[in-house]
Amino acid sequence: MFGRLFDRAAPLWRAASTLGDIIVVNVLLLLTALPIVTLGAGLAAAYDAARRLQADLDDGAARTFWRSFRANLAQSTALWAxxxxxxxxxxxxWIxxxxPELAVMKTLISAVYLLIFPFVWALQARFENxxxxxxxxxxxxxxxxxxxAGGVLVIQAVVLAVTIATWFLVPQALVLLLLLGYPLAVWASVPLIERALAPLLPAPEPESAD
Incomplete structure (x- = not known):
């Protein structure tokens, strides 16, 4: 029993490792957000790192993030502008x-913007354009x-709502949510983004029979 508890393949260890990766990516995203102009590259790197870590295509959260950040810096900065x-x-x-007469129009435009927002950085991280x-x-x-896309928007809205609710109802737990930050929503969104991107990706080659 204790052997399974300390097995790094056990669900508890995998969950702890994932939380650690999300925290690392959040810290790096915050660092790249400080100059403001490099936030776009940070967002592309966050989506890229989340995808690679979930697919076991990484060599560590920090290295994967920085490699993607450098590769996407110029183009993502222009996109962020x-x-x-x-x-x-x-x-x-809004401010x-x-x-009141403009509320419906502003809501629709904002919803479209938020629908598109995650896909900008996911596409930037995957394709040269x-x-x-x-x-x-x-x-x-x-x-x-x-x-x-609607699922991604719901996920990110739920993460935001949970963070706000925690702030008011359980402020003691807010520290963990702040440590996880926006990358928590990114991590939860990546599987849906990958499903949306599936038609654009090459089909995997069938394995040859021995």
Whole structure:
């Protein structure tokens, strides 16, 4: 019994290892967010690291994150200049234009933005493309694969709601959620994102019979 408890393949150890990886990625994402302009590269690296770690294609959370960050730095910075500006404009619209007649339009635009947002960074981490084509592909993918995109949006909204509820109801547990940060939502979203991306990925080659 005790041998199984300390077996690193046991569910308890795997869960602890996953939580540790999420915390590492969150710390690195926060570091890359400090200059603000490099946040896009940090987001692409977070999605890439989560995918690789879940698929056992990594060589450690930190190394995987930094390798992806460096590879995506230039393109993701340009993407962030566009995506971040749109997000800032939407936020300003909610704060500066509290007009009831505009609420429906602002809600719809914000929902579309949030649907597309994760796919921008997932696509950037997986494919080489121009800024414009990556944005168009992210929008087309989110709309064409709406059930999966909607699932991603629900997951990320639930993580945010749980964090806010914990803040008010169980503040003692808030530290853990803050340590996990946005990468917790990324980790939970990756399986759905991969399902949405499946039609764009090459089919695995069948294994040859011996």
């Amino acid at each position: 566009v995506v971040g500006s749109i997000g800032a404009a939407l936020l300003a619209g 500066l234009l509290p007009i 121009t800024v414009g084509r990556t944005l168009r592909n992210a929008a087309a993918l989110a709309i064409a694969r709406l059930p999966w």
